[in-house]
Amino acid sequence: MTADARLSVFEQLDLPDTSLTRDTYAYVDRISPAFVLHHSVRSYVFARAHAQNQGLRAGSDYDDELLFLSCVLHDIGLTEEGNGDQRFEVDGADAAAAFLRERGVEERRIAIAWDAIALHTSDGIAARKGTEVALAQAGIGTDILGVQRESLPSGLADDVHVLLPRLDLAYALSDAILTQATAKPHKASPITFPGELLRRHLPYGAYPSWYDLLASAGWGDKPVGLTARRRAETPQQVGTLFMEYLEAGDVEGLVSLYEPNAHFVPAPGTHLTGTEAIRAAMQQMVDSGSRLKLELRDIRQVDDVALVSNNAILTGAGPEPVISTTTEILRRQPDGGWARVVDDPFLQLTCGAARSTAARDRHGLQRRFHSVTATFADRLLPAHWSDLRRCRLGAYGCPSSSPCCRPPTTPASRLAPRSGHLPCRLLGCEAPSSPAGC
Known part of the structure; x- marks a missing residue:
């Protein structure tokens, strides 16, 4: 690479310099945003570096001009000119084939470029479709995800980025795919890369998952093997299944109710993370x-996402029953079932001044939550409704029988500061035996 601003990008990066490559570069420059053009050229530079690392020689082991054409044209399906009614990779491949055909490129070479462009997001397939196809995907993967970046010659990436800035490529490209998929959902079928990207930006259940497609196939197939275990269809069912699995001695069933990196507290002060520790x-x-x-x-x-609190009585673990109130955060899984992310039976709240022993005995340990409960409510509701929700959740120590579900009659501006106590009576609760503020 030559760092001389007076030279063209072809000369500075030592790109294949033919009338076809210059026409292709000018075409992509004209129809694409800068982040796409820069990405496409960098992909070629990185692909060529990978070829050198593998001992491949341009002209004998691979067609260098064709590799350049494939890389530079690979994302034109995301441009207005290339935006058709197929997934963007296929639209781009078709547009590239038409462009090359108009310039007299032979069909054999066009077919290779089509494969390289259509398959550039298909791991495990592109690598089996020929040298140019495999190299193109490798270079593209390096520029997007950093795959094999450690094998690049020292300083190459820095030099290329000076000449062709990234312009937040990865997220800009994702937005471009989403823009197309939102306008034309048929371009992002559920089990494709664009479909997976679209699903993550829609409300849960708005776009079908693999298991949704199986359930709606109409053949009546039922889960077998690893997927046969009954899943919790609602957050409430997680606790029910936990009791069933524990009574049945089904350890793997119990483990299935937790996410792989879940946090579990089996005893006060003991914090476990991950499947093996929970198992x-x-x-x-x-x-x-x-x-x-x-x-x-x-x-x-x-x-x-669900926040759940259960009154819990554990027997058999010691000489006396363990009575507690659980704090659980659950998340719906890709198959539609629910699993625990956090399970802490011993996370507890105190409210302002310590409650008296009599009040504690009266209301019980199960009337107290940890501050995570209040924090969770804070993030879901406006300020004065969050305070109402905190009272309803027990964060202020209100008895469970209190009618906290009705809105406060006192204007929000007159409520106690969020940093201090919120008197329960302001929320319509009755706690005559509790200290001021609760």
Whole structure:
């Protein structure tokens, strides 16, 4: 690479310099935003570097001009000119084939360029379709995801980025795909890369998953093997299934109710993270003959996230029953079932001044949540309604029988500061035996 601003990009990057490559560069420059052009040329430079690392020689082991054409044209399906009614990779491949055909390129070479462009997001396939196709995907993957970037010659990426800035490529490109898919959902069928990207930007359930497609196929197939285990269709069912699996001694069933990186607290001060640690804790519970009774106390659900509190009584783990109130955060999984992200039976709230022993005994441990409960509510509701929700969730120590579900009659501006106590009476609650503020 030559760092001389007086030279063209072809000379500075030592690009294949033919009338066809210059026509192609000018064409993509004309119809594409700068981030697409820069990405496409960098992809070629990185692809050529990978070829050199593999000991491949231009002209004998691969067609260098064709590699350049494939890389530079690979994202024209995201331009207005290339935007048809197929997924963007195929639209781009068709547009590139038409462009090359108009310039007299032979069909054999056009077919290779078509494969390279149509398959550039298809891991495991492009690498089997010929040298140019494999190299193009490798260079594109390096520029988007950093795949094999460590194998690039020292300083090459820095030099290329000076000449061809990234312009936040990865996110700009994702936005371009989403813009097309939102306007034309048929360009992003559910089990494609564009479809997966679109699903993540729509409300849960708005776009079908693989399991949704299976369920609607009409053949009546039922889960078998690893997927046969009953899933929790609602957040409430997670607790029900936990009790069933524990009584049955089904350790793997218990583990299936947690996400792989879930956080679990089996005892005060003991914090476990991840499947293996949780599996060991579940095995210990089963071996001890423990039994658990869960009674739903409260639940708040927003789309595919739920905050759940259960009154819990654990027996068999020690000489005395363990009574607690759980704090659980659950998330809907890709198959539609629910699983725990956080499960802490011992996370507790105190409200302002410590409540008296009599009040604590009266209301019980199950009337207290950890501040995560209040924080969760804070993020879901406007300020004064969040305070109402906090009261309803028990964050202020209100008895469960209090009519906290009705809105406050006192104007929000007169409520106590968020940093201090919120008197329960302002929210319509009655807590005559509680200290001021609760």
